[in-house]
Amino acid sequence: MKLGSPPSKGSGNGTSPLERAYTDAVDQVGEGDDIRARILDAAVEQFGALGVRRSTMDDVARRANVSRITVYRRFATKDALVEQVIVREYRRWFDRFLVDIRHARTAADRVVLGFVSSLRAIRENPIIGGLLAAEPDMLLGSMIGDQGHTVAMVRRFVADQLRREQRAGHVAREVDVDLVAELMVRISASYLALPSQVIDLDDDEQVAALARHFLVPMLEPPRDSGADAPATGR
Template sequence: MTADLLARLAGGAGDPDGLDTRILDAALAEFETYGLRRVSVEDVAKRGGVARTTIYRRFGSKDQLLQAVILRECRRFLGGISAATEGLPTAEDAVVEGFVAGLRGARTHPLLARVLESEPEAFLPQLSMNGGAVMLAARDILADRLRRARPGDGEDYATVAEVLLRVAVSVLLIPGGGLALDDDAAVRAFAREHLTRMLHRTGG
């Protein structure tokens, strides 16, 4: 079931009747409103105007439905990072703008904001689901952007990208402290000053 689900979300099987989208939209609205724990499959079925048995047939369980929602939202989120870093002239620019776009997108996403506010302990397990597929997908997208800026230089951009993501996750989970990263300008300055140091070479 999980493999089929991932294939559908990746576009392998598609959603010709629009039913997956309808169910996922309803589930997303429920999770955003009530959190992860309080929502039942029956709640999603009522909002989406479908039978519970249809949801179980398409997604298997509430846990797999939640995973499907998160995977779909992550695809959208990663698309935003990809767009923000497309065509930048240097790897340093990609580090900075990828970090800014990722942190902004995470902070303003309704579902993530809801979870971080009321159920922060549920956030990390979702990132590590399916062998950390979400983190790995985000890492690979950012690493690809860095390689495009410096083709053929042999830098370990996968590690750089993963460290960037882990820094962003820590900022989300543990706000405050000595880092005043409250707006894009502050985040951009922090990334330019500190995070670009992970790149061993300078220049484009």
């Protein structure tokens, strides 16, 4: 298998919230009915105020000004409601990412801006960022316990952006965009999951400098294309 090429699909049939968010963003799926959207809005407010574990379906129903039965008709369980809230928040992150990088003039600037805006947007999100800060086991458990679906989906999203840069002539054809995307995503995830004592993630200039010094060079073709590539998947 070529280094950085996506692995073949395994036996895992489940999809992560992030996979569904990505698919919805690409397909431009709408919010659904108004009541469903109102319930999701109420859930965001409720979870932001009290956290997921302390909140009940009754709390969400009261905030949405609908009956408890109405909530359960659209979300069979609290877990289903939480998952759909996370799906929608991730989808909004995908959409926001694409809007943010439009302001950048070069591929390097888009990598830097994308890295900075992604870390900031996720950490400041009242649901995703709140879960990372207050209930990390709930969110991180879904990320690392899903056979790699979540990381693979973000990698696919980033790799798609890098392929566009290649087609436009902004990134060399020799660059393995799948491998580069994999590294970028895992670096980003590590900073989100484990607070840094070296980089102040609240300082956009520090985060941008990190991206420019260590992520942007990944866009350059390998210096020694004839060197043996390390084996993967063994």
